Every structure is written in structure tokens, then in C-alpha cells.
Amino acid sequence: MNLLAQIVGWLGDPQHWSGPTGIPARVLEHLEYSGLAVLLGVLVAVPIGALVGHTGRGGFLIVGLANGLRALPDLGLLILLVLLVGIGLLPVVVALLVLAVPPLLAGTYAGVRNVDASVVDAARGMGMREREILLKVELPNSLPLLLGGLRAATLQVIATAAVAAYVSFGGLGRFLIDGLSVRDYPQMAAGAVLVAVLALVVEAILAGVQRAVVSPGLRSGGARIRPSGDPENDPTRLGDDPADLSNPEMAGVNP
Amino acid sequence: MIWSWIPRNGDLILGLLGQHLVLALVPVVVGLVLAVPLGWLANRSRAARSVLIPSAGVLYTIPSLVLFIVLPGILGTQILDPVNVVVALIVYTVALLVRSVADALAAVPAMVVAAATAMGFKPARRFLAVEFPLSVPVLVAGLRVATVSNISLVSIGAVIGIGGLGQLFTDGYQRNFPTEIVTGIGLSMLLALLADAALLGLGRAITPWSRAASPRGTA
Numbered sequence: 001m002n003l004l005a006q007i008v009g010w011l012g013d014p015q016h017w018s019g020p021t022g023i024p025a026r027v028l029e030h031l032e033y034s035g036l037a038v039l040l041g042v043l044v045a046v047p048i049g050a051l052v053g054h055t056g057r058g059g060f061l062i063v064g065l066a067n068g069l070r071a072l073p074d075l076g077l078l079i080l081l082v083l084l085v086g087i088g089l090l091p092v093v094v095a096l097l098v099l100a101v102p103p104l105l106a107g108t109y110a111g112v113r114n115v116d117a118s119v120v121d122a123a124r125g126m127g128m129r130e131r132e133i134l135l136k137v138e139l140p141n142s143l144p145l146l147l148g149g150l151r152a153a154t155l156q157v158i159a160t161a162a163v164a165a166y167v168s169f170g171g172l173g174r175f176l177i178d179g180l181s182v183r184d185y186p187q188m189a190a191g192a193v194l195v196a197v198l199a200l201v202v203e204a205i206l207a208g209v210q211r212a213v214v215s216p217g218l219r220s221g222g223a224r225i226r227p228s229g230d231p232e233n234d235p236t237r238l239g240d241d242p243a244d245l246s247n248p249e250m251a252g253v254n255p
Numbered sequence: 256m257i258w259s260w261i262p263r264n265g266d267l268i269l270g271l272l273g274q275h276l277v278l279a280l281v282p283v284v285v286g287l288v289l290a291v292p293l294g295w296l297a298n299r300s301r302a303a304r305s306v307l308i309p310s311a312g313v314l315y316t317i318p319s320l321v322l323f324i325v326l327p328g329i330l331g332t333q334i335l336d337p338v339n340v341v342v343a344l345i346v347y348t349v350a351l352l353v354r355s356v357a358d359a360l361a362a363v364p365a366m367v368v369a370a371a372t373a374m375g376f377k378p379a380r381r382f383l384a385v386e387f388p389l390s391v392p393v394l395v396a397g398l399r400v401a402t403v404s405n406i407s408l409v410s411i412g413a414v415i416g417i418g419g420l421g422q423l424f425t426d427g428y429q430r431n432f433p434t435e436i437v438t439g440i441g442l443s444m445l446l447a448l449l450a451d452a453a454l455l456g457l458g459r460a461i462t463p464w465s466r467a468a469s470p471r472g473t474a
Contacts, residue, residue: 003328071403071447073410076424076440083433159318166414167428176324180334180415189328192321199316 006186007193016190021174027198029170034157037093041100041153046146049105053112053142054134066106074099074160082167092164099160100153107149111142144218147210154206155199162195172198256434268423272442275419278340278412279405280450285341286348286401293349294356295382304357311350319343319408323415340412347408348401355397359390392465395458399451406447410439420446 010016017023052058077098081091115138123137139146165173175191178184261268297304322343327334330342363386371385410421418425423439426432459466 067403067451068444068448070400071407071444071451073407073421073424073440073443075410075413075418075421076436076443079424079428080433080436080440083428083431083436155316159320162318162320163411163414166425173320176320177414180324185328185334188324192324195321196317199318200313203316 003185003189007190010186010190011193023194026170026172026174027194030158030161030172030195030198033089033092033096033161033164033169033171034154036089037096037157037161038100038150038154040093040097041104041157042150044097045101045104046108049108049146050112050134050139050142053109054130054138056113059109059113062105062109066102069098069102072098075163075166078160078163079167087168091167092161092169095164096157096160099156103149103152103156104146105149107152108142108146111145111149112138114145115141140215141218143214144210147206147214151203151206151210155203158199158202159195256437257432258434260432260434261438268438268442271420271422272446274337275406275409275421275443275446278337278409278417278419279344279402279446282341282344282348282405283398283402286345286352287398289345290349290352290356291387293353295360297353297357298360307353308357311353314346314350317346319347319411320414322346323412335416337417339415340409340417344405344408348405351401351404352394352397355394356390359393359397360386362393363389388462391458391462395454398458399454402450402454403447406443406450410443 011023015022019025049062052062074095078091078095081095085091112134119141120133120137123133128136161171162173162176164171165177172191172195175194176188179186179188179191293307297307323339324334326332326339326342327336330338332338367389368381368386371381376385409419410424412418413421413425420439420443423435427435427439
């Protein structure tokens with residue numbers, strides 16, 4: 001428990017809570033980089049994902065891009081950008097943006113693509129234009145998966161923003177990197193705890209937002225794509241009738 | 256770009272590539288071995304599921320750099336010990352795969368399990384001979400995600416001094432030498448794509464029935 005006492009001691013020191021290198025200032029910097037990258041990511045990825053999902057053309061490109069970019073090492077990309085462009089907000093936000101786009105793109109695409117075809121048909125039958133179908137029917141129905149993508153993107157960006165301190169940026173990563181360079185273990189550990197807490201708090205807030213925004217009628221929607229593993233409690237499962245099991249589309253129809 | 260740097264430093268690059276591969280793949284194997292019983296438990300008992308799945312989610316949200324730094328304090332290892340990176344990646348692999356294993360087992364048709372029981376399979380043998388093989392396609396999907404993200408995460412370890420190909424990033428940064436960084440990024444992505452393709456092929460090879468059953472090859 002010695003380590004815990006040291007972390008608490010470091011966090012409890014009022015000196016670490018004030019000024020431009022204090023914890024509140026570092027948290028704000030961290031959120032600034034992350035927020036900017038996620039916002040730009042949403043502006044880039046959601047329209048493209050929604051359009052591809054709506055038209056059904058180019059889906060393989062989205063899936064390939066999302067998988068390929070997952071293999072891209074974040075640290076290498078960030079360092080390369082800094083060497084090419086120089087130190088500034090631009091390389092950090094671009095490096096984080098590249099991380100935010102794939103989950104957002106995949107989530108939006110999968111969300112729009114997985115909207116029940118009969119719902120889209122009904123909207124078209126009621127005389128809605130394609131634009132209205134996308135904005136009023138497909139996007140609201142895709143929210144569970146879209147927001148899942150947003151949460152994944154935000155978490156990854158917050159985690160990687162800590163790495164940005166390695167190339168002389170601010171944010172909570174500073175405590176990790178500065179602590180490492182002078183072997184100040186309590187500072188490093190306290191910084192690590194702060195990043196983890198920030199990630200968990202943001203994740204909890206986004207989970208709350210998701211519960212508030214997603215229509216109650218869609219609550220069981222996620223179970224259709226991801227098997228819940230809880231057969232008794234799964235409203236989309238129609239029972240053990242062989243006809244249902246051999247036809248996943250049938251089992252996916254919402255009651 | 257000074258491409259002649261690559262052949263001149265072939266030994267260094269191959270050494271780091273080997274280290275990268277070990278640091279990324281050992282956790283996948285250990286993580287799989289740990290995740291199968293946990294996932295089995297999560298699929299069987301609702302109480303275990305309500306503990307295991309959310310805690311796996313929380314573990315997965317902890318940034319990798321944070322784990323690399325905090326683990327020495329918890330394990331009592333030196334900060335430059337590669338064990339820290341391996342243990343951190345095992346944590347991520349288990350967190351990811353517990354859910355995959357539980358989902359994979361839940362996707363095994365109840366009819367098949369009932370048929371196996373009716374044919375006299377005892378629970379342990381039923382799991383090994385029926386449920387586990389049938390869960391392979393969903394499980395392999397989870398393994399592919401874990402492997403690719405591990406290969407990408409190893410390089411973050413370079414910030415604390417152990418990172419396989421990631422050391423090309425930190426070294427290239429200190430020397431202001433983009434060729435070295437591009438080499439590291441290229442090899443790291445190549446490694447991830449090859450490992451992904453190998454797992455995909457392995458998954459197909461050990462589940463010949465899934466191709467016979469559905470022409471789309473999905474399961």
C-alpha cells in the first residue's frame with residue numbers, strides 16, 4: 001500500500017493543483033486535443049458512413065479502411081507528423097483524428113446498414129424523400145451503433161492524447177513523461193491514475209448520453225447484432241423453434 | 256528518405272521485429288488460455304456474467320501507457336522489464352476475449368447442445384467436443400481484433416523503453432530521421448496484416464463445416 005500512499009500524497013499536494021502545469025490545466029489541455037479530434041472525426045466520418053450505409057455502395061472500402069487503420073501504430077504516426085510538420089496543435093489533432101475516424105465510420109455505416117429494411121420500405125411507402133429517410137428514419141435508428149462508435153473513438157483518442165506528451169505537448173501525459181524522465185514514480189503513477197479516471201468518467205458520461213438519446217424502442221436493437229448470450233432475457237429471440245434458428249433474419253425482427 | 260539505411264541496419268530491424276512479435280503474440284496465447292474458462296463461466300452463470308463483462312469493459316478503457324507505467328508498482332518489477340508490457344497486453348487480451356468467448360458460446364445453437372446431451376456427452380466432453388469447436392468462428396473474430404490491436408499497442412511501450420519496432424519511432428524522433436519511423440510504421444502494419452490473415456486462414460482451416468453450411472462463409 002506504499003504506492004497508494006505515495007499517489008494519494010502526490011495528488012493531495014495543493015502545489016499540483018494550480019498554475020499552468022497543475023492538474024486542472026492539464027485536464028483541460030487533454031480534453032481540448034481530444035474534443036477537437038473527436039469533433040472533426042464526427043464531421044468527417046458520420047456523413048460518409050451515413051451516405052455509404054444509405055446507398056449500400058462502397059461498404060467494403062469502409063470495412064477495409066477501418067480494419068487497416070486499426071493496425072496503424074499511433075505513436076509512430078504522431079512522431080512522423082511532428083517531424084514533417086513541426087510541433088503544434090495541427091500534428092496532434094491530425095494524428096488523433098486518424099484514430100477517431102475508423103470507429104466512427106464503421107459505427108455509422110453498420111448502424112445505417114442494419115436498420116430494418118421493412119422500416120425503410122415503410123418510410124419510402126409513406127412518401128418520404130431519400131434525404132428524409134436518411135435523416136429522420138435511418139440515422140435515429142442507427143444511434144445505438146453510431147454512439148458505440150463514438151464511445152470507442154473517444155476512448156482511444158483520450159488514451160492516445162496521453163502519448164502526445166512524448167513529443168512535447170501538454171495534457172495529462174506530461175505527468176507520465178516528466179515523471180519518467182526524472183524517475184519520479186509517484187508523479188507517473190498519479191498521472192496514470194488521472195488519465196484512467198478521465199477515460200472512465202468520459203465513458204460513463206457518453207454511456208449516459210447514449211441511454212438518454214436512443215429511443216426506448218431500440219433498446220433491444222443491439223442484441224440483434226451482438227448476441228447477448230442471455231437467451232431468457234433476450235426479447236429478439238423467438239424461442240428454440242428450428243425455423244427461427246436457421247433464419248437469423250427472422251430472429252432479428254423486433255416484436 | 257534515405258532508403259539505404261534499411262539494409263545497413265538489417266540486424267537491428269530484424270531483432271526489433273522479433274521482439275515485437277514475441278511481445279505481441281505471447282499475450283494473445285496466454286490471454287486466450289485465461290479467457291476461455293472465464294468466458295465459459297460468464298456464459299453459464301448470470302451472476303458471473305454481470306461481474307465479468309462490465310469489469311472487462313472497465314479494464315479495456317484503461318489507456319495502455321497507463322498500464323505500462325502502473326504495473327511495475329503492482330507487480331514489483333523494474334519499469335524497464337518487458338514483463339510489464341506482456342502483462343498489460345494480457346490484461347487487454349483477456350478483457351476483449353472474455354466477451355468474445357461468452358458471445359461465441361452463446362451463439363452455439365441450443366438444439367446442438369441438447370442433441371449432444373441426449374447422445375450421452377458429459378458436460379466436460381460436450382464442451383470440448385461440441386460447444387468449443389462450434390464457437391471457433393466467433394472466437395477467431397475476437398482473436399483477430401486482439402492480435403491486431405496488440406501489435407499496434409506494443410510500440411507504445413517504446414515510450415518507457417521496451418517497444419519492439421516502437422523503438423524505431425523514439426530513436427527516429429531523437430535523431431530527427433523520418434526513414435526510421437516510416438520503416439517502423441510499415442513493418443508494424445505488415446506484421447498486423449500478416450497475423451490477421453494467418454488467423455483468418457487458421458479459423459477457416461479448422462472449421463470446414465462452416466463453409467459447407469453457409470455459402471457466404473459467415474457463422
